[in-house]
Amino acid sequence: MTTRTDLVFARLALRWLILGDARADPARFLGTMIAIAVGVALGFAIHLINGSALASFDGAVRSVNGAADLQVRAASPLGFDELLYPRIIDTPGVGDASPVVALDAQAGEARFTLLGLDILRAANVTPSLVGEQMSGPDTGSANVFDESALFVSRAVLDATGGTVGETRAVSANGRSVELVIAGILPAVADGQAIAVMDIAAAQWRFDRLGRLDRVDLSLADRGAAERSLSQWLPGDVVLGSDESELAQGSALSRAYRLNLDMLALVALVTGGFLVFSAQSLSVARRLRAFALVRTLGLPRRGIVAVVALEGLAIGIVGALLGLALGAALATFALRWFGGDLGAGYFRGGDVRIVFQPLAAAVFFALGIAAAMLGSVLPARAASQAAPAAALKNSGDMLDPRSAVPLLPALVLIAAGSLAALLPPVGGLPVFGFVGMALLLAGGVAGVPWLARRLLAPLAVRRTTSVPGLLAVRHVHGAPAEAATALCGIVASTALVIAMATMVTSFRGAVDEWLVEVLSSDLYLRAEGSAGFDPSLQARLAGVPGVAGLSFSRQIPLTLIPDRPPVALIARSLDGQNPEASLVLIEEAAAQVGSIPVWVSEPAARLYGWSVGDAVDLPIGAGEAFTVSGIWRDYSRQQGALVIRDKDYTRLTGDAERDEAAVTIDPGADPDAVGRTLLEALPAELRSSVSIAQPATLRRFALELFDRSFAVTYVLQAVAILVGLAGVAATMSSQTIARVREFGMLAHLGVEKRQIMAMLGIEGALLGTIGGVAGVLLGGALSQILIHVINPQSFNWTMATIVPVGTIAAVFAALVFAASVTAMLAGRRATATNAALAVREDW
Numbered sequence: 001m002t003t004r005t006d007l008v009f010a011r012l013a014l015r016w017l018i019l020g021d022a023r024a025d026p027a028r029f030l031g032t033m034i035a036i037a038v039g040v041a042l043g044f045a046i047h048l049i050n051g052s053a054l055a056s057f058d059g060a061v062r063s064v065n066g067a068a069d070l071q072v073r074a075a076s077p078l079g080f081d082e083l084l085y086p087r088i089i090d091t092p093g094v095g096d097a098s099p100v101v102a103l104d105a106q107a108g109e110a111r112f113t114l115l116g117l118d119i120l121r122a123a124n125v126t127p128s129l130v131g132e133q134m135s136g137p138d139t140g141s142a143n144v145f146d147e148s149a150l151f152v153s154r155a156v157l158d159a160t161g162g163t164v165g166e167t168r169a170v171s172a173n174g175r176s177v178e179l180v181i182a183g184i185l186p187a188v189a190d191g192q193a194i195a196v197m198d199i200a201a202a203q204w205r206f207d208r209l210g211r212l213d214r215v216d217l218s219l220a221d222r223g224a225a226e227r228s229l230s231q232w233l234p235g236d237v238v239l240g241s242d243e244s245e246l247a248q249g250s251a252l253s254r255a256y257r258l259n260l261d262m263l264a265l266v267a268l269v270t271g272g273f274l275v276f277s278a279q280s281l282s283v284a285r286r287l288r289a290f291a292l293v294r295t296l297g298l299p300r301r302g303i304v305a306v307v308a309l310e311g312l313a314i315g316i317v318g319a320l321l322g323l324a325l326g327a328a329l330a331t332f333a334l335r336w337f338g339g340d341l342g343a344g345y346f347r348g349g350d351v352r353i354v355f356q357p358l359a360a361a362v363f364f365a366l367g368i369a370a371a372m373l374g375s376v377l378p379a380r381a382a383s384q385a386a387p388a389a390a391l392k393n394s395g396d397m398l399d400p401r402s403a404v405p406l407l408p409a410l411v412l413i414a415a416g417s418l419a420a421l422l423p424p425v426g427g428l429p430v431f432g433f434v435g436m437a438l439l440l441a442g443g444v445a446g447v448p449w450l451a452r453r454l455l456a457p458l459a460v461r462r463t464t465s466v467p468g469l470l471a472v473r474h475v476h477g478a479p480a481e482a483a484t485a486l487c488g489i490v491a492s493t494a495l496v497i498a499m500a501t502m503v504t505s506f507r508g509a510v511d512e513w514l515v516e517v518l519s520s521d522l523y524l525r526a527e528g529s530a531g532f533d534p535s536l537q538a539r540l541a542g543v544p545g546v547a548g549l550s551f552s553r554q555i556p557l558t559l560i561p562d563r564p565p566v567a568l569i570a571r572s573l574d575g576q577n578p579e580a581s582l583v584l585i586e587e588a589a590a591q592v593g594s595i596p597v598w599v600s601e602p603a604a605r606l607y608g609w610s611v612g613d614a615v616d617l618p619i620g621a622g623e624a625f626t627v628s629g630i631w632r633d634y635s636r637q638q639g640a641l642v643i644r645d646k647d648y649t650r651l652t653g654d655a656e657r658d659e660a661a662v663t664i665d666p667g668a669d670p671d672a673v674g675r676t677l678l679e680a681l682p683a684e685l686r687s688s689v690s691i692a693q694p695a696t697l698r699r700f701a702l703e704l705f706d707r708s709f710a711v712t713y714v715l716q717a718v719a720i721l722v723g724l725a726g727v728a729a730t731m732s733s734q735t736i737a738r739v740r741e742f743g744m745l746a747h748l749g750v751e752k753r754q755i756m757a758m759l760g761i762e763g764a765l766l767g768t769i770g771g772v773a774g775v776l777l778g779g780a781l782s783q784i785l786i787h788v789i790n791p792q793s794f795n796w797t798m799a800t801i802v803p804v805g806t807i808a809a810v811f812a813a814l815v816f817a818a819s820v821t822a823m824l825a826g827r828r829a830t831a832t833n834a835a836l837a838v839r840e841d842w
Contacts, residue, residue, distance in 0.1 A: 043261065068125055101115070116206075175206050279311065408445050415438045446773070455472060536681070552657060591612075595643065598641070614627075662677070760819045
């Protein structure tokens with residue numbers, strides 16, 4: 001009976017301690033819950049968006065591929081010889097094969113993938129790509145075998161605004177053809193823009209005679225088919241499947257998605273630190289209450305349970321709010337930024353939110369974990385306090401005048417630095433993020449030492465200012481208390497400065513690179529599959545006002561089936577000096593008997609190439625290529641290769657070009673020359689060609705950069721707001737906890753205005769210490785972001801550019817917020833009658 005009674009009384013004591021403090025200081029619970037909710041919301045929203053975008057991409061790939069068992073794909077848009085088809089279908093293990101021509105097409109403003117199919121073969125191999133002819137008085141008489149019949153998905157039909165039976169002009173591969181919408185593709189998923197026509201008509205009418213882009217396979221024996229095909233297929237084709245194409249898209253955006261997830265968790269980490277700060281200050285304020293219930297018989301583990309249950313409650317409520325807010329944020333972000341959050345990884349298709357129960361459970365657990373971890377140390381401190389001593393304690397946790405330990409901070413910082421030096425795991429900077437976490441922990445652990453060192457000169461300096469003297473002595477004498485108050489502030493400030501420095505450095509590097517590469521007066525670009533044939537190139541070169549034209553060709557080139565294709569660029573390099581056209585990082589002398597190729601920095605890092613290395617490319621039969629240089633490129637994360645245009649034409653027979661850099665005569669008007677160039681183009685090509693000046697391209701590129709990093713800017717803003725809110729909550733809790741101290745000062749003759757001034761100075765000192773620690777720690781974290789995480793994630797390097805203005809603004813806002821909040825909280829604390837404050841007892 002006694003045990004049961006003790007249990008009942010213990011539960012009543014726990015409920016009294018938790019609910020009583022919640023009523024006394026609701027701002028602490030509300031503030032920490034919001035901090036956890038914001039962190040969970042951002043992480044969950046970004047994860048939802050990324051997962052939904054990948055699911056949409058999965059649907060698009062499977063729709064276009066028609067669920068074939070295996071595919072023989074061209075390594076480039078040039079396609080491969082259709083004479084391979086009979087050999088493929090006769091390969092052991094292949095049950096049936098469907099030849100495919102795949103083109104990027106456009107009808108009006110609608111863009112879609114146009115597939116040319118052998119309908120009879122496709123019915124057996126990829127039946128989901130076979131169209132359904134509509135019947136009715138206005139649907140026309142075209143059937144699946146008519147050369148002008150076009151079957152479209154619902155998305156294409158809606159985008160073109162057409163109806164079945166109508167004739168539409170379809171442009172692809174530089175040709176425009178009138179086709180009749182004969183029916184729909186009922187098995188293609190909603191939102192997927194696909195159209196199908198007869199393969200022979202597609203080859204003839206879009207100038208693809210003798211070429212195929214892929215062959216879809218139905219397999220009788222997958223192992224036998226893969227072994228046989230891999231033995232004889234030429235270099236300009238690759239074996240692939242839905243899974244390998246999905247891996248391409250996932251690999252291209254994987255690092256971007258991981259980095260966004262990690263940056264989104266910044267707010268959650270900051271929330272965890274704020275929970276720690278708030279719980280520590282709450283424990284300090286309630287030490288006498290804990291001591292009283294300990295004296296009355298509550299065991300030590302009961303005190304631990306109080307603080308732990310508070311953390312659990314904060315975590316549960318905050319995480320639930322975060323999940324709801326995250327789902328709403330994801331829906332909003334999809335409308336404004338798209339499924340790739342503005343980064344350009346997933347284009348086309350309709351991305352819809354796909355709820356992920358497992359992800360929701362993980363982020364719910366992370367929210368609870370952050371709150372619980374933030375409560376562990378305060379709970380331990382509360383349980384270890386001696387009841388007799390705590391009953392006489394004023395409620396403050398002041399350190400003795402002893403040396404502040406620095407070793408734990410140094411160990412954490414050293415461990416973080418070593419972790420950052422480790423190589424990536426699976427192409428991802430896992431240890432880079434581990435290093436950042438350890439550095440962050442080490443930086444926070446070093447705040448007491450930093451506070452003591454920064455305030456030491458002020459502590460020994462004589463002053464007649466009572467508020468200044470009291471403020472300096474308080475902060476200098478209790479560096480651990482200062483660290484407790486500052487941990488959330490330091491964490492948020494450091495992470496904000498690190499992100500701001502990385503983004504500023506990246507943007508500055510891109511801007512400088514654009515200035516170097518955009519050296520011509522005008523730039524022409526043929527969109528889609530349009531291009532400039534040799535006769536048109538000659539006509540454009542003769543336009544009045546044009547002093548010179550440099551044409552180039554860019555095509556995607558698949559080197560490994562499950563990796564994103566690199567960009568192969570054919571251009572007329574300036575004589576024997578490629579450095580005049582490329583921003584070279586390294587170069588080597590050309591080797592006799594080998595075709596020189598200049599690889600971008602991302603390509604060199606992805607494929608492990610160095611200058612002088614021999615490389616195999618799927619163009620040209622048995623040709624030898626050698627890396628003659630490595631150049632800087634910030635526009636193609638998947639890598640790019642440059643070869644001379646004469647080598648490209650000789651190897652591929654492709655004489656068309658899709659870009660041109662124009663040098664105009666001195667004194668000529670760029671706008672007038674641009675208009676003349678457009679007028680020289682054939683009428684059907686004008687709508688597909690864009691022309692721009694370097695300043696316009698540079699502005700567009702930087703706007704695209706800002707759009708890509710828009711989410712990062714939002715995360716920075718949220719981290720700043722969470723940090724400033726943490727300043728307010730921390731300073732408020734700390735000030736209110738010192739009511740008895742203020743009462744004693746009043747008895748000693750210190751005026752209320754002097755106490756307010758003291759609090760303002762303390763707030764400014766704490767803000768300054770937090771700002772200095774945050775700037776130093778943020779600078780160190782930024783170097784990991786710039787020199788470890790960026791190269792390992794995106795395969796490019798850059799120099800550090802310090803955003804002095806941003807750092808100064810954050811620092812000033814931090815000091816101002818800390819000082820003002822301390823004084824505002826002080827007004828409430830000093831409103832208590834001095835006698836009552838000093839006599840306050842349990």
